[in-house]
Amino acid sequence: MSASPAQEIVTAAVIVIGDEILSGRTKDKNIGFLADYMTAIGIDLREVRIVPDELPRIVEAINVLRLRCDYVFTTGGIGPTHDDVTADAVAAAFEAPVVEDERILAMMKERYAEGELTPGRRRMARVPKGADLIDNPVSGLPGFHIGNVFVMAGVPSVMQAMFDGLAPRLATGRKMLSKTIEAHRPEGIVATPLGEIQDAHPGTAIGSYPYFDGEIFSTRIVIRARDADLLEEAAADVEKMLEGLAKNDKTS
Structure with missing residues (x-):
């Protein structure tokens, strides 16, 4: 895995292409995989767009996101039809x-x-002039990349194998660390003090996620930071608040 010493944060966007995704005929399985994989290797997924098989819409999404992020990954729309x-x-x-x-x-x-x-x-052999290929160990026919845009298959097993081979070639940033704390009480009870803790720790991102465990409403608090010390300081304040x-x- 290549490092990015001059850039602490490396960002990415994903464009999922296909009418079948928007219509619901096909359920997307690629976004979650890419989000998990990129988080694990130190790339921040900043945006996901799902666009139809319409050339102007795809061009628009690519041109916006390739300027906004370090990498753009597309899935779908490279078949024979x-x-x-x-x-x-x-x-x-x-x-x-x-x-x-x-x-x-x-x-x-x-x-x-x-x-x-x-x-x-033969349509599947068509690529932009000057593009490099992305290996496809599953079905053989490769994807491609040009500039910071990487074009992969939409079939999840094929896309995942492509990304596995591609990942070591990507620059990565400092990994985001996280810690999860069970609040054992509803979100409304912890919302205000959590906001105060977030304000006191600007180098962290604190999220609260309510759920019902079958008996009571509770909340999972997730603290994220790139600096381990900042993470532990914020976590300690959350624990103190809950105590x-x-x-x-x-x-009472």
Whole structure:
């Protein structure tokens, strides 16, 4: 894994492409995987967009997010059908022509018998001129990347294998640390003092997540920070706050 000594925070965005996701016919499984993976290696996922198979919408999302984040990862829209337009959209975003990549064509000719390499299948060899390839150890046909935009398959098993191979090539930042504390009381009780603790610890991010355990409403408090000392200081204040609430419970 390459480090990023000059940049403590490395950011990313994900663009999920496909009408089938927006219609509900296909349930996305890629966002959660990428979010977990990037958090583990030190990349902050800042934004996710789900866009239809419409070239102008994909181009717009790419151009906005590639300027806003260090990396943009796309999933979907690189298959053999007419509505698989991701390659065209990425090429348009970078103002590059679309070409048939000879490396991908060679893979296809090894995979398909003569006469089986249909025009539809040849569409999967189309990439923006100058793009590098992303290895696909599952089904063979690669994704590609140009600039800071990485284009991967939409099928979860294929995308995950692609990202596994891609991850060691990515710059990473300082990892976000986290600590979870059970409040054992409803969110409304801890909301105000949590806000005060957050204000006192600007180097941290404190979230509260209510849930019902079948008997009582409770809250999980999650503290996040890149500095271990800051994390522990904020956690200690949260524990102290909860101890104070517990004492009030006993005396009331």
